Amino acid sequence: MNIALLVILFFGFIILLSSFFTVKQQTAVIVERFGRFLNIRHAGLQLKLPIIDKIAGKINLKIQQLDVIIETKTKDNVFVKMKVSVQFMVIKDKVYDAFYKLEYPHDQITAYVFDVVRAEVPKLKLDDVFERKDDIAIAVKRELNEAMTTYGYDIINTLVTDIDPDIQVKNAMNRINAADREKTATEFEAESTRIRIVAKAKAEAESKRLQGQGIADQRREIARGLVESVDVLNKVGINSQEASALIVVTQHYDTLQAIGGDTNSNLILMPNTPGAASDMLNNMVASFSASNQIGESIKQGNLKERKSKKEEKDDYDNGPVQ
Template sequence: MEALVTLAGGMMSFIIGLIVVLLIIFLATGSIYVVKQQTNYIIERFGKFHKVALPGLRIKIPIVDRIAKKVPLRIMQLDSVVETKTKDNVFVTIPVSVQYQVQSVADSYYRLANPERQIQSYVYDRVRTSLAKLDLDDAFSSKDQIAQDVETTLSAAMNAYGFAIINTLVTDINPDPTVRASMNSINAAQREREAAISLAEAEKIKIVKQAEADAEYKRLQGEGIAAQRKAIVDGLVEQYESLRDAGIGAEAQEMLLLTQYFDTLQEVAKASNTQTLMLPSNPGGVNDAMTELRNSLFTAVKAGEQRPAPAPEPRATRPQQ
């Protein structure tokens, strides 16, 4: 009985020792490993794909199994700079950012040796094809369309290799510095031209309105002067007729003319721009001036006399009884 107990104790010790040794071997050879979150491990057995190890504590057989690839499942970004030529023969550089993610772990590892270079190749081909159909001005306004074309092409191509294209961004279009300076000059010239046209239109409107105002002012001023002259002539004619009806002779007429003559001289002297006034110095010259004024007045009076007399008002007749 004691022999059996001794044998059992020996077996137990052997088993514990074996477990300890195996544990040490597993730890020493990395057979026990931990897969992190958002990561998958590709495990090969004797060089052949065996399984995909998910996140957590995992065990592999030493020498038999090995970790072939640690595949990240997070969204990754690949930045590329494409140099190409537009339809109007302008060389530009276009930064393109592609965001992608692994969908099939095994396909992404075994079907493509270098997925980043493969993605870049598709980006270069698609961007150059799209830009060859666009002028430089159209390219600036079609960045979103270019990005959409690249994304559509990449999605169709990379899906077969276990990759999903999340988003594609064309962040900028950079022409040569000399071309950019020329474009800025053209834009500045166009804005200056539009500003000049607007200023010219405003000046034209201002001039037209000022001319209209001046014409209206002169029209009203002419009407006022004409009315003033007519009132003066009517007043002179009325005074002359009153004197004639009163039986006053030519002396009164000459006095009236002389008064008007001196009033006219006084008004001329008041004018601010009058520098010199030429007057006759001998009595004969004064008589000539008086004769001219008298003739003018007589002409006005005669014109007034030639006016048709107003029609007499009809008298009221009494009805016969």
């Protein structure tokens, strides 16, 4: 009798312990009685009738994520693999629907994601898929919300986290991008070269202008000095031809002196005899005199020609009176 009592007490204690169970935070437990839904228990210590009541299942109320990889084709016939991350959770007030209406929620969500992506991506070219991935994610979320709310699931967010074209297409895109960047770099280099050339040309032009202006100023001062020298010589009875020749001879000796003062010069001036200066002076005086005579002859001829043309014009204007 004692052994039987101990056995009964032992099994009674086990049955009593099985009547109690705990539910974790963010979890819901479905309790059935004789195979029929009884109620939903939430976090904390719970009590059920032993043997009669049974825990049918547990529902996770946390936000969950499902990654779906889809292979599809774009409008320009490029195959791409897209990774869509769906964040969802069971609606607390619809735990019954989530447990009894849908057996495999992940498969159902995956099917809807496949359907939406394969409906949207073929409308877009590859470049547009990258630019409008947010629009694709919004379309997936809208479609999933309409379908999954009925089953007690709320779609928190959908993200297109990866777009992976075929390797050959990817290499071609990289080559296009590299060529475009090379083109841009070449254009910048060409523009830089053009700017340097224009700046150099402007600098050279400015240098030539200043150099020409300097030479003009120098020659103007030389001419002014020659005029003053000729005036001084005229005052002492030396005519203009002789004065000009004397100035040239003086410059000739100044040049010889400058050449002689340069120790590194290998220049030899020909002729270089004692009578060279006298011959040069006589020749220059004769040249200036001849030049003046020729100039006077040309001037007289031009005057006669203009006078003759004027007389012919007057005769023509004053023609015979009828």
